[in-house]
Amino acid sequence: MTDIILENVSKFYAEILGVNRVNLTIPPGVTSLVGPNGSGKTTLMNMIAGLLRPSRGRVTVCGISPDDAERFFRIVGYSTQYDSFPRGLTGFEFVECYLRLFGYSAKDTKRLAWEAIDRVGLREPSARRIAGYSKGMRQRIKLAQAISHRPRILILDEPLNGLDPLARAETIALFQALAAEGSHVLISTHILHEVDLISDRVIMMNQGYVVAEGQIRGMRDEISEHPMQVLIRCDKPEYLASRLFGENQVVEVRIHADRAGLLVRTRSADGFYKLLNHIALNGVQIESVSPADDDAQSVYEYLIGSEESTK
Amino acid sequence: MTPQPVAHNWSLWGRQILAIMRIDLRKTFFSKRGLWIYLLAFSPEIPMVGHWLIPTHGPQDTLGQDVQIFSGIFQFFYLRIAIFFGCVGIFSNLFRGEMMDKSLHYYMLAPVRREVLVVGKFLSGLTAAIVIFGGSTLLQFPAMFWHHGRELMNAYMFQGPGLSHLASYFVASVLACIGYGSLFLAAGVLFRNPLIPAAGLLVWEGINGFLPALLKKISVIYWLQSICPIPMPAPQGNNKGALLQLLVIDIDPAPAHMAVINLLLISTFVIVWAALRARKLEIAYGTD
Numbered sequence: 001m002t003d004i005i006l007e008n009v010s011k012f013y014a015e016i017l018g019v020n021r022v023n024l025t026i027p028p029g030v031t032s033l034v035g036p037n038g039s040g041k042t043t044l045m046n047m048i049a050g051l052l053r054p055s056r057g058r059v060t061v062c063g064i065s066p067d068d069a070e071r072f073f074r075i076v077g078y079s080t081q082y083d084s085f086p087r088g089l090t091g092f093e094f095v096e097c098y099l100r101l102f103g104y105s106a107k108d109t110k111r112l113a114w115e116a117i118d119r120v121g122l123r124e125p126s127a128r129r130i131a132g133y134s135k136g137m138r139q140r141i142k143l144a145q146a147i148s149h150r151p152r153i154l155i156l157d158e159p160l161n162g163l164d165p166l167a168r169a170e171t172i173a174l175f176q177a178l179a180a181e182g183s184h185v186l187i188s189t190h191i192l193h194e195v196d197l198i199s200d201r202v203i204m205m206n207q208g209y210v211v212a213e214g215q216i217r218g219m220r221d222e223i224s225e226h227p228m229q230v231l232i233r234c235d236k237p238e239y240l241a242s243r244l245f246g247e248n249q250v251v252e253v254r255i256h257a258d259r260a261g262l263l264v265r266t267r268s269a270d271g272f273y274k275l276l277n278h279i280a281l282n283g284v285q286i287e288s289v290s291p292a293d294d295d296a297q298s299v300y301e302y303l304i305g306s307e308e309s310t311k
Numbered sequence: 312m313t314p315q316p317v318a319h320n321w322s323l324w325g326r327q328i329l330a331i332m333r334i335d336l337r338k339t340f341f342s343k344r345g346l347w348i349y350l351l352a353f354s355p356e357i358p359m360v361g362h363w364l365i366p367t368h369g370p371q372d373t374l375g376q377d378v379q380i381f382s383g384i385f386q387f388f389y390l391r392i393a394i395f396f397g398c399v400g401i402f403s404n405l406f407r408g409e410m411m412d413k414s415l416h417y418y419m420l421a422p423v424r425r426e427v428l429v430v431g432k433f434l435s436g437l438t439a440a441i442v443i444f445g446g447s448t449l450l451q452f453p454a455m456f457w458h459h460g461r462e463l464m465n466a467y468m469f470q471g472p473g474l475s476h477l478a479s480y481f482v483a484s485v486l487a488c489i490g491y492g493s494l495f496l497a498a499g500v501l502f503r504n505p506l507i508p509a510a511g512l513l514v515w516e517g518i519n520g521f522l523p524a525l526l527k528k529i530s531v532i533y534w535l536q537s538i539c540p541i542p543m544p545a546p547q548g549n550n551k552g553a554l555l556q557l558l559v560i561d562i563d564p565a566p567a568h569m570a571v572i573n574l575l576l577i578s579t580f581v582i583v584w585a586a587l588r589a590r591k592l593e594i595a596y597g598t599d
Binding site: 046049051052071072078085087089097102 | 323326327331334337338342367409412414417419420421422424425458593595596
């Protein structure tokens with residue numbers, strides 16, 4: 001009852017598939033939703049937030065249906081990808097008017113609005129009209145609106161778009177702080193190298209289907225057709241390479257140009273690490289061992305393909 | 312700890328409606344896009360003030376004649392054209408316009424029942440429409456009759472039927488805003504292009520006089536004309552154009568109080584229907 005649950009959810013736009021047969025249970029923490037343009041990320045988020053209705057299936061958030069708007073939006077905040085705002089509002093009014101819709105007292109409304117605006121660092125420009133804001137400022141005021149009522153569930157569609165590096169780092173820190181407070185933070189993003197930094201879990205979508213979900217490492221382990229790559233820095237790379245060649249699970253070994261390390265491709269990460277421990281006990285000084293392709297970028301490329309342009 | 316809203320249900324809905332009106336009224340009143348609505352609403356004043364500034368002294372320039380002319384302008388132009396199209400501009404934009412602007416999701420991401428949203432938006436549109444069109448109606452009266460002099464004007468207004476006529480025209484304007492407003496709000500909720508049902512309604516209202524008695528009553532103009540204090544003047548002499556004949560056909564008016572009640576009932580039914588349909592409304596800007 002505390003998770004975001006999608007049960008056999010499909011969405012069709014007439015004959016066109018939006019998303020198909022999605023079954024997900026999203027626990028607290030930061031979850032990234034990644035996939036190429038048109039993969040169904042925004043459709044899925046809009047269905048979770050009740051802006052779209054599933055053609056089939058059911059969505060509940062903490063046991064509440066999006067149809068029950070009065071209860072639902074007290075625990076859910078959504079920053080959409082739509083870069084449009086009610087006409088004529090200042091940044092402060094945008095957040096304040098939204099909070100007024102909750103029925104809070106004027107005093108609480110102002111306090112919550114300032115709290116959210118401060119949290120995204122927009123106090124000074126908040127008196128100006130949103131029409132004059134930069135893309136990054138518009139992203140931040142939308143984020144302020146989404147967090148202003150202190151929701152337990154935060155859904156953010158491309159929240160890092162248009163942010164400068166400093167604002168990006170601050171915003172990521174904010175997501176992590178919210179997740180640490182026990183919130184669900186569901187983020188769609190196309191910046192894959194940040195997915196590892198931001199997320200506890202990843203959902204990958206392609207052509208309306210969820211192709212993988214879970215922790216990146218676990219997802220990587222499931223991809224058997226692409227052997228795992230491991231980088232090893234050690235004092236005797238040639239000796240280590242000769243020992244590894246004889247092992248069944250090792251597919252390929254390449255010694256680095258600096259003769260101080262090697263890249264190993266293996267079918268079984270667990271078996272390989274056991275073997276490496278055994279070798280290390282026999283006189284090889286291993287400086288570091290690091291997986292080379294268990295990040296979101298690699299998993300994405302293996303599952304969805306590097307040819308696809310990400311949104 | 313997140314603060315709790317002040318109360319639930321009626322009190323909460325009341326606050327939410329006020330919050331919706333606060334956002335929407337500013338957009339409706341101060342939008343550059345809405346400038347044409349002001350022009351339409353206050354356009355009858357132009358010939359009336361012109362008539363005042365450049366009087367045509369003659370046997371036909373009597374107060375009685377001006378009462379007839381006012382009734383004609385009000386029923387031929389103001390109700391059927393100005394308020395009708397003004398309401399198209401105000402009310403159909405409340406939902407469909409925001410869909411086009413891609414800003415409707417702002418309201419739909421708040422803990423507001425869709426029914427409350429429909430009522431809040433209707434009331435904000437109605438407030439704007441009454442201020443603009445009701446206000447113009449009140450201004451048209453002095454603009455039309457002032458040139459007859461203070462004495463005659465006072466006699467007409469306070470010893471004659473003037474005040475009661477003015478009240479009837481004002482009530483007709485307000486009810487026109489309610490009637491057309493509810494229909495165009497519903498059109499904005501139900502149709503991607505509300506101009507199509509608006510065109511259909513314009514034709515329906517136009518042929519109202521020819522319809523059987525029962526069908527006549529399924530319209531707004533029938534009830535509005537029943538409220539107007541002076542029947543529409545029949546065309547004189549050789550100017551009996553076909554269109555004019557169509558518009559002045561005998562409407563067999565209903566009693567004014569019945570007209571008010573029936574119009575309010577029709578509008579309530581339409582708003583309730585729109586509110587129920589709004590429950591199914593989706594934000595699909597890309598497909599609109």
